[in-house]
Amino acid sequence: MDMIPVATVADFKSTNHKVLKILGRLIAIVRLESDTFIALEAACKHQGANLFENYTNGTRLTCPRHNWVYDLVSGECKTNNSPPLRKYQLAIEDDKIFISLTPLEE
Numbered sequence: 001m002d003m004i005p006v007a008t009v010a011d012f013k014s015t016n017h018k019v020l021k022i023l024g025r026l027i028a029i030v031r032l033e034s035d036t037f038i039a040l041e042a043a044c045k046h047q048g049a050n051l052f053e054n055y056t057n058g059t060r061l062t063c064p065r066h067n068w069v070y071d072l073v074s075g076e077c078k079t080n081n082s083p084p085l086r087k088y089q090l091a092i093e094d095d096k097i098f099i100s101l102t103p104l105e106e
């Protein structure tokens with residue numbers, strides 16, 4: 001699986017997440033409270049709003065537009081019948097964070 005560099009661990013000294021637009025896709029890199037990193041789709045499954053617009057911490061993501069709620073770790077939508085948010089493989093080498101742009105299988 002091809003991995004591309006998207007950030008560094010040092011980028012997360014003063015924030016727990018970054019939202020990147022890569023090849024037209026909104027993807028969030030998140031440092032969880034356990035200090036592990038995950039990468040997942042950041043666009044709401046309803047109308048594509050940035051799910052991280054008002055995010056500060058925790059595992060609950062609430063869409064700023066119409067309040068659909070997702071579980072940050074599983075990507076599961078908790079309020080509506082929707083497919084889960086896509087997750088992406090992430091690897092850290094030295095200080096660099098890499099992700100694959102091929103979503104992981106659900």
Ligand code: FES
Pocket residue numbers: 044045046047048049063064065066067068
């Ligand atoms: S765009 Fe997210 S709930 Fe409508």
